[in-house]
Amino acid sequence: MRQSFTLAAKEKGKRMKAQGSSRRDFLKTAVAASAATTSLNLAVFAGGSDRLKVGLIGCGGRGTGAAAQALQADPNVELHAMADVFEDRLAGSLKILKEDENLAKKINVPKERQFLGFDAYKSVIACCDVVLLTTPPHFRPMHLRAAIDAGRHVFAEKPVAVDAPGVRSVLQTCEDAKKKELSVVSGLCLRYHKGFQEAVKRVHDGYLGDIVTLQANDLRGGVWVHPRQPGWSDMYYQMRNWYYFTWLSGDFNVEQHVHFLDVCAWLMKNQYPVRAVGTGGRQVRVEPQYGHIYDHFAIAYEYDNGSRLFSFCRHQRGCKGDMSAYVFGTRGNGTINESRITLDGPKRYFDKLGRKYKNMYQVEHDELFASIRNGKPINNGEYMAKSTLLAIMGRMAAYTGQLITWEMALNSKEDLSPPRYDWDVKLPDPPVAMPGKTKFI
16 A cells, blocks of 8 residues: 655664563553653744754654655755664664655754664653654554653654544643644555545545445555564564564454445444454465464455445465455445546546556645645545454454454454563564464453
8 A cells, every 4th residue: 555665774683672562551651751742833934934843753664654744744844853763664664755855855853863772762752843644554643652751743654543542642632732732644555546535526526326235345455574583582583473462463364454444434433343254364374484464364344334345365376466445325336446446437537547646645735734734624534443443343343253342352352562662671573363262261
């Protein structure tokens, strides 16, 4: 879904000593710790006369792309600080950004503002006006809480949590952001695509009648993997391969499929299902190097009005690909994806995308910075949190083999946090979830 940047820096295999409190401890103390911090006054930046300092937290491919787009979104911004747990990631990201001469003019990240370690995000937040949160999803709730407590505007990449406690935290944090008049823009980028916006508006206006059924497909090949090297601790290995561990990524159904699940939620006017059943498993990616996540899911969601959402995602190479949302209404059917949109209602609506619309990744940042300049904050918090929970709900149904209601998912006590954030903490590989045996928590 996202555009990638290939980092030139090679893996160094260094283990950096950096300790941090647990997420549970952090969330208990964050409010008190931020009491002395004053919120930004939106009016200070009105008209673009004052420079906005941008901080990047998470320097992988997505973070590098987000930083590039942020620097192009406003004429008076600078990349002021960066943070990551891996030194080579940060160095590689900075190198790539500086290779673009137009971006290089807006980069001011000396060594003293290149922060490393699990607590590095705190230093970036302390010295910047806008922060880009692009680490593995597990860290999003704590980073978002710290940023809003400090009065910072935020771009938060999707998904925004990997478990229900994280979702609840994000919902509360975004309510606090509203009170502070801070912008929170979501990385659920399809909502910022003008072509998708036009199509969804037509559906909302009744072009296809009442929605009866939705289908969300995310069928694609695999992604990168970094085989374990001698000397890598459990935490180091899992952080390098964060995608393959549910506590870090949420599993494929959450980390990537959330995009088209969110499109379906958008089509339903941000209404969410009341229950779900599903299945999933590992057929192709079965070796230990692929952690413990599934390579396919199939989930059936039901709304309180009887409408259904069928969700399918697959990570298996050599298979037919499809990344689309399908909508079936009482007056016609539609297909919405990044190649084209077709709505077969009383009249046929067709839009071949890519001809006239601005890049949606750039639009996200354009609108974020415009909201800061004009003093009209954007807050995507509710839908970005609830669409994340929609994906988590599906994972719960597949992992356990049980019927999961929306209330069960939202109120789940399952906290996937590690005992502590430390390179030497013992993190044995979690077992693969077994439907019928894995319990709902």
